[in-house]
Amino acid sequence: MAKVVILDVNDHSPTFMSFPIAHVKEDATVGSLVHHVTAHDPDEGRNGRITYSILSGNENMAFMLDESSGLLTTTCSLDYEMKTQHVLTLLALDDGVPALSSSQTLTISVLDINDExxxxxxxxxxxxxxxxxxxxxxxxxxxAMDRDS
Known part of the structure; x- marks a missing residue:
């Protein structure tokens, strides 16, 4: 009897499953969950294991993306009157050799509250x-003028 083992080839790039738009109130506390980034890779084992990162758009470091869970949280206070929208480019990278990746643009709208x-x-x-x-x-x-929208 012969045993045949088929090894998975890393032939699939991760595919983003999460919606590319998120909303967060400007009074969200530091560490608040903004979005759950998810991607799928049908490859087996390490070829299908995905890590997440922020490629661009986070110059002021307002957000942190957990590389394994995909949870995107705030790292500082947000202010609608200063910036109404943040546009991040996200990367999903598999652990295959060679590694394959996909990117997604995530638009985060800051929701105004009556704070002025x-x-x-x-x-x-x-x-x-x-x-x-x-x-x-x-x-x-x-x-009178009110800076709130």
């Missing part, structure tokens, strides 16, 4: 009101 106080355009507003003026009549106009 309104600021009046003038420090002082003056108006005259007649003593017999009817209730609800126009007196003056004041203007």
């Amino acid at each position: 106080a309104p600021v009046f355009k003038q420090h002082l507003y003056e108006a005259s009101v007649k003593e017999n003026q009817n209730p609800g009549e126009f007196v003056t106009r004041v203007e």
Whole structure:
């Protein structure tokens, strides 16, 4: 009786399964989960084992990607008024020889929260009101700006 062993050849690149868009509130605490990056490689054994990394778009180091779990978390506070969107290029790399890889662009939208106080355009507003003026009549106009969307 002969035993035939078929060795897997690393002939498949990882394929991203996770959605390429994520959302995170600007008040998310440091370490908050933003996205679960997942990829699939049908190769067997080490040829199908995948590690993840961020190739580009993380210049301010606002995010950390766990290389084995694919969990993407925040590393600092985010501010919608400073940056509304982060675009990361992610890499999924298998452990075969030679290693095969795929990349994906992940767009992270920062969601605005009401964290900015309104600021009046003038420090002082003056108006005259007649003593017999009817209730609800126009007196003056004041203007304020709020950096929140």
